[in-house]
Amino acid sequence: MNLFEIKGLYKCYNTKAKPKVYAVHDLHLTVKKGEILGLVGESGCGKSTLGKMLLKLEQPTRGRIIFNQQDITDYSFSQMRKIRNRMQMIFQGNANAFNPYFTVEQIISEPLNNYSYETPAAKREKIVAMLEQVGLNQTYLNRYGHEMSGGQRQRVGIARALILQPEFAVCDEAVSSIDYALKNQILTLLTGLKQQLGLTYLFISHDIAAVNRICDRVVVMYLGNIVEIIPNINDQAQHPYTKALLAATLVPDPRKREKSRVLFKEAEELKIPEKGCVFQNRCLYAQAVCKAEQPALVSKDSEHYIACHLCHPH
Numbered sequence: 001m002n003l004f005e006i007k008g009l010y011k012c013y014n015t016k017a018k019p020k021v022y023a024v025h026d027l028h029l030t031v032k033k034g035e036i037l038g039l040v041g042e043s044g045c046g047k048s049t050l051g052k053m054l055l056k057l058e059q060p061t062r063g064r065i066i067f068n069q070q071d072i073t074d075y076s077f078s079q080m081r082k083i084r085n086r087m088q089m090i091f092q093g094n095a096n097a098f099n100p101y102f103t104v105e106q107i108i109s110e111p112l113n114n115y116s117y118e119t120p121a122a123k124r125e126k127i128v129a130m131l132e133q134v135g136l137n138q139t140y141l142n143r144y145g146h147e148m149s150g151g152q153r154q155r156v157g158i159a160r161a162l163i164l165q166p167e168f169a170v171c172d173e174a175v176s177s178i179d180y181a182l183k184n185q186i187l188t189l190l191t192g193l194k195q196q197l198g199l200t201y202l203f204i205s206h207d208i209a210a211v212n213r214i215c216d217r218v219v220v221m222y223l224g225n226i227v228e229i230i231p232n233i234n235d236q237a238q239h240p241y242t243k244a245l246l247a248a249t250l251v252p253d254p255r256k257r258e259k260s261r262v263l264f265k266e267a268e269e270l271k272i273p274e275k276g277c278v279f280q281n282r283c284l285y286a287q288a289v290c291k292a293e294q295p296a297l298v299s300k301d302s303e304h305y306i307a308c309h310l311c312h313p314h
């Protein structure tokens, strides 16, 4: 069962620019209920833009977004308000993530104040229960952001996002800039909460190891386009860009990691080619056909899709 169906989605920030530059380009994708869908790619590839469009924090330029079989693409602010509690964003838990003058109780109660009409005592009870679910307790209620560690702030951020019991959460770089041990704790927490609360996640990250660990499927984006959708990124990657991303990040020895960068050409400016494959300017395997025709995203086997002429010879 699909929670989201995304059909032909485009996002263009400057619609007057010629040629048009798309942050997200003709995206077709489904998010299944109960899955953790990973979204990877370099900075600026359109990952966060896609996450924000699903939550309707940004309006698509074109295309449709179907949520729970409802077309929400053109929903107004008040229509979105009725379903906003069902979809939330989990941000990085860095020091700037929260209002410095707010206590933990105020931070977590913000969404409750917007969407629920319970008594203060009932709200506090919910907040304490939520804090316990994320591994904290009521002694944190009166703390401020700067009085907590990065891991504690991240847990508060998760509690804030989940207090309204959403069915869908976008985790946008939720485990970035934290150390390895803490990252493992947060990933374990996120997967545990998914099971307990029946959540579906869109897990946006440039951390391939984290994605590999918790995601059921992974979408690889390059300059606003999906180049591969893979059930297991570590074992099944076939697109030259996915392989290069993997080689650059999963190699434990940093010296070897540097060498692996030759798997794609360094480009001075990342520009979307006017025609052909979006990755052609950096791909070591580019052929004449790659400059002439854009490869379609084609099914390799049931859940595995690749957009590459090399992987689908003519």
Ligand code: SF4
Binding pocket: 239, 240, 241, 277, 278, 279, 280, 281, 283, 284, 285, 286, 287, 290, 295, 307, 308, 309, 310, 311
């Ligand atoms: Fe490289 Fe061509 Fe495949 Fe694009 S279609 S990734 S340029 S081989």
